[in-house]
Amino acid sequence: MQKEYLGEFEELVLTMVGILQEDAYGNAIVTEIKQRIGRVVNLSAVHVTLYRLEDKGLVKSGMGGATNARGGRRKRIFTVTNAGLAMLRAKKEQQMQLWKLVPQLKMSIS
Amino acid sequence: MSDSNFQEKKRAAPSKAALRFLNWFCPPELYEGIEGDLLESFEKDLAELGEQRAKWNCMINALRFLRPGIILRNKFRNPLIKNYMLRNYLKIAFRSLWRAKAHTIINVFGLALGISCCILISLYVRDELTFDSFHSKAHRIYRVYGREDWGEKQQFFYTETPFAMGPALKANLPEVVSHVRFHNVNSQVKAGEQQFNESVAIAGQDFFDVFDFDLVTGDRRQALRGQANVVLSESYAKKYFGSADPINKVISIQLGEQFEEFAVKAIVKNVPSNSSIRFDILISDLNYPKLYNEQLLTSSWFNIIPETYILLQAGADPKKVESKFPPIFRTAIGEEEFTKSKYAPGLQSITDIHLNTKFPVAIAPVSNPKYSYILFGIAALILIVACINFVTLSVGRSMQRAKEVGIRKVVGAVRTQLITQFIGEAIMVTLVALIIGVGLSIINLPLFNDLSGKQLLFPLDKFMLTVIGALLLVIGLISGSYPALVLSSFKPITILKGAAQGSAKQSVRKILVGIQLALSIFLISSTLLMRKQLSFLQNKNMGFDKEQLVTVQLNAPRTGGLAKRVAAGFVTGERFKSELAKFPDILAVCTSSHDFGNGRWVNLGFTDEKTVYRTFDMNVVDDDYIPTLKIQVSKGRNFSDDNPSDKRRSVIVNEAFVKEYGWTDAIGKKIPGKKFADHEIIGVVKDFNYASLYTKVQPLVLTESPGIILSGIENIYVDNSPIPKLIIRVRPENIAATIDQIKNVWNKIAGEEEFSFAFVDQAMAKQYKADRNLGKIVSVATLLAIIIGSLGLYALASLAMQNRTKEISIRKVMGASDNSLLYLLSKEYLTLVILCLTISVPITWYLMSNWLSTFEYRVNISATIFVFAGAISLLIALATISFQLLKTVWTNPVNSLKYE
Structure with a gap:
């Protein structure tokens, strides 16, 4: 089987799903990304990425309970699967390894 | 609480249309989650940014879901497995095609041949079907046709019109935006030192407003709005002026008796192949008075020459326009003539012309x-x-x-x-x-x-x-x-x-x-x-010997009427005959009004003594015609110089003519019409196929003196110019040299006029x-x-x-x-x-x-x-x-x- 690739934005969204846990759905992820790293992302892009992650088996989804807040519409809640978690971990380790290879320059304040 | 909430939401709801649109393209299983998110962010925006911005954002956000990741999700449900199999399918396909190389080649090659046939033929068919539809106003352009019914066998149906047709329609009908008359005349054209035999198109001044021919240079609106303006096609501009800029250069065109100077005002792109209206040299109808007399131009309602195209107002119904015709023509033609002729013109859409074989052919070519x-x-x-x-x-x-x-x-x-x-x-x-x-x-x-x-x-x-x-x-x-x-x-x-x-x-x-x-x-x-x-x-015996016959068009000066010009042509013909007789390679020469393979001969109609309407064709010839063409005389004799009266009163008919009237012996008889001047049938020739083999040999009259025939007829139909031609029988050996000899004689007699010749057998073959x-x-x-x-x-x-x-x-x-x-x-x-x-x-x-x-x-x-x-x-x-x-x-x- 070929290695799955994970894009930068996919990684971001996947991480957010991991952070938000039970409350990971489209809008919440948009807000979270804005709050945490100040990046304004588009709702549709997040949705499409979530579905793609689902196709790759990194997250799974289910419909949550209805509330009054969204005109009675249910939320599609995403949760990270084991494969997703493994993928995140692998990514992080990979990056750490590479980071260690970069000569650590001293930051000087002059 | 829920009530007030409901009320509030009703006041500020996101755009329904956007959500409905989303619902339309979005896979149903995803819809609820997405809509919920949209509504939620809408509510948030409503609180933070106000209703307008919130609505706007919501709509934009909804539209942004219109992307492949969403739309195509339900189409390819299981893309992973599919993709893996696809690779396998491709691999197997290549392998099996490769294994059976011969079969694959046969398949591919056969299909390729079939496909290329289809492509070429579809190009052809498209060209035929889209004839004239490149004009942007094509659906509003109509050609006027005419119908007359005089009772008996005298029904006429034609697609040329009288000159007065266009102006009369334009003046009387508000629906007619403009009219364009169009026809060609054969004429001499001088450009610089050279002189050419050309077909010159004459068209109404609104020509470029009605039709969409593209100009290379020049002003569309003004191109034809001057009597001395001429528009040339690209190829003709090149022919006359080479690579020099042709604008405002002068060419001379013979109109009537003399040459008139015209200044080139515009160059038009070569006429597209799917156009009914074809021209290379175009001048304005302001030149009509130089060619036709006042009466013909304004009040001759039964002389048809140009095609008339009219442009209707947008939305005008041609049937309704047609229904307004009768009163116009009743006044124009006069009550009596109008009733007798049942004059009833009509409109034919320009896009209908090319493939409608029910309408007679005028200038625009028609194909089956x-x-x-x-x-x-x-x-x-x-x-x-x-x-x-x-x-x-x-x-x-x-x-x-x-x-x-x-x-x-x-x-x-x-x-x-x-x-x-x-x-x-x-x-x-x-x-x-x-x-x-x-x-x-x-x-x-x-x-x-x-x-x-x-x-x-x-x-x-x-x-x-x-x-x-x-x-x-x-x-x-x-x-x-x-x-x-x-x-x-x-x-x-x-x-x-x-x-x-x-x-x-x-x-x-x-x-x-x-x-x-x-x-x-x-x-x-x-x-x-x-x-x-x-x-x-190719090989049928035509009743005359069509091999080694050369025809040369004579140019009669444009003085006087047609009859005078024909007569003048015969005089020139005699000069040629005496000059050409000197060459041993030239076996025989004659002068004749009509040659072969160039359309119908003059067709005449009259009512005979039993009040039956009859038609026949006529050719004006000289006494050498029958021997030169080797036509067989079955009864009687040929015209002869020994009988001076032949030039005045003798006619020869063909067997079809004799059959038409059921005669046994035609010699000495007359054409059975009352009004014909004194004449006598002196000979009968075997039927010869002067037209194509598509049609039967018609009754035919040969005469040296057209006046006696024209005096007794009621209708004349001229398709092909009756200006005389030389018909020369040459020896089959060194034809090229013989043609040169003829050309030398031509230069001696006709001077700088362009020498044009054709072989009869080729001209006849062209018909098929x-x-x-x-x-x-x-x-x-x-x-x-x-x-x-x-x-x-x-x-x-x-x-x-x-x-x-x-x-x-x-x-x-x-x-x-x-x-x-x-x-x-x-x-x-x-x-x-x-x-x-x-x-x-x-x-x-x-x-x-x-x-x-x-x-x-x-x-x-x-x-x-x-x-x-x-x-x-x-x-x-x-x-x-x-x-x-x-x-x-x-x-x-x-x-x-x-x-x-």
Whole structure:
């Protein structure tokens, strides 16, 4: 089987799903990304990425309970699967390894 | 609380339309989650940014979901598995195509030929069907036609009009925005030192407002709004001025008696090939007074010369406009004439002109839509033959693929998957064929233009892409679906057990091969018949000797009426005759009003003594006409210089004329009309085909003095200029030198006027150009169909033989002789050919007799043609399969049996 690739934005969204846990759905992820790293992302892009992650088996989804807040519409809640978690971990380790290879320059304040 | 909440939401709800749109393209299982998110962010925006911004954001956000990731999600439900199998399918397809290289090449090549035929013919058909529709106002442009009914046999229907027609319609009807009169005159044109014989178009000043001819340079609005303006086509600007800038240069055109100077005001792009209105030199109708008298221009309602086109207001109904005609003409023509003639003009849409053969031909060329249908049919036939190859070969090879199918099924392939796989393979092969086919058609376009007599280009526009796409789908699906169904229906158990399959499919394959054979027999016999008819046209005894006859157009000065000009032409003719008689290579010379192959001769109508309306053709000739053309005089005598009265009162008629009036002896009789001046029939000539063989020989009058005839007629129809021509019979040896001699004489007498000549046999052959081209196209199509068909048959035979190798070997071991085996194997093909012959004979007979009926003089459809065609196709079929047969029969049985 070929290695799955994970894009930068996919990684971001996947991480957010991991952070938000039970409350990971489209809008919440948009807000979270804005709050945490100040990046304004588009709702549709997040949705499409979530579905793609689902196709790759990194997250799974289910419909949550209805509330009054969204005109009675249910939320599609995403949760990270084991494969997703493994993928995140692998990514992080990979990056750490590479980071260690970069000569650590001293930051000087002059 | 819920109430107030509801109220509030109702006041500020997001755009319904955006959500409905989202609902439309979004997969239903995703919709709720997405809509919820949208509503939630809307509520948040409502609180933070206000209603307007919130609504706007919501709408934009909803629209942003319109992306492939969302739309296509429900279309490809299981992309992962699909993709992996796709690679496998492609690999297998390439392998199996590669393994059977010969079959693949036959398939691809056959399909490519068929496709390129289709592409070329679709270009042709499009050109025919889109005639004149390039004008942006085409749906509002109408040509005025005329109808008169004077009772008896005097009904007239024409598409030229009186000069007064256009102005009268424009003046009386608010719906008519503008009118354009258009016709051509033959004239002398001087550009610099040179002088040319040209056809000059004269058109109304609104010409460029009504029609969309593109200008290269010049002002559209002003181009024709000056009496001394002329518009040239690009090619003519080049012809006259080379590469110099032609604008405001001067050319002289002979109008009436003298040359008039015209300044070039605009250059128009060469007229597109699908335009009815054709011109190279165009001047304004302000020049009419120089050519025609006042009465003709304003009040002659029964003299028809130009075509009149009118532009209606947008939205005007032509039927309603027509219904307003009668009062206009009642006043214009006068009550009495109007009632007598039942004058009833009408409107014909410009886009209807080209393919409507019900309307008489005027200036705009009309072509029979039959040719388009025939060509279309031929393209379809070739494509069918190629598709059949594809089907038979794929099904034939199904045994080799059976194991693959079995394994796939066992491993878990669903039938739909197998079907997609095989149809996909078919589409892949078609795609390759398509690329080759497009290449072939680009290469062969000049050849095809030659055959079809058009100047087509190969544009890669929307139309072409549609055609190509349609071909890909149709061929791929049609020829791919049957093999796909057959292959995917195999039962894995039987296949894997090793049982033979596909014997039932033999019959389908036979039917398909039969269709191919029937088509080839049809095409072969049609080709043979057409060739027979065309050579008949070429070689039929016309009643005169058309070989080695040269015609030279004389230019009569444009003084006085037509009769005067004709007479002047004969005077010039006499000068030529005495000069040309000096050359030994010139056998005979005569002067005649009409030559051959250039349209109808002057047609005249009168009411005879029994008040029956009669028509006849007339040619003004001199006494050398009959001997020069070698026409046989069956009774009486030719005109003669010894009888001075011949020049005044003698006429000669043809046998058709005598027959028309039921006379036994015509000599000494008169044409039975009251008003004819004193005259006498002095001779009767055998019928000679002066027109084409499409029509019967009409009653004809030859005379040296047209005045006596013209005095007694009521109607005259002039299609072709009666200005005299020289007809010269030359010796067959060194014709080129003889032509030079004639040219020298011409320069001596006519001075700088352009010398133009034609050979009679060529001019007559030109009349059958459309049918000759059709003949050529059918021949080529036949050849292609035979090639494709026999390639298919060859491949099929090789497969059939492979399957029967063991059987043959056993038969040989048992003592069968080579001959009996050959008979056994070829028997089924023989019966097939005979069966197909019986099917195709009636079809061919019907279609061909239809075609032949357009000729008045034609060959008969004989049985030998069909026998011949059958024999040819049988021979080709046998030759194709004999190689395979012999190979099978001659194989040493040991080789094919030892593995058991």
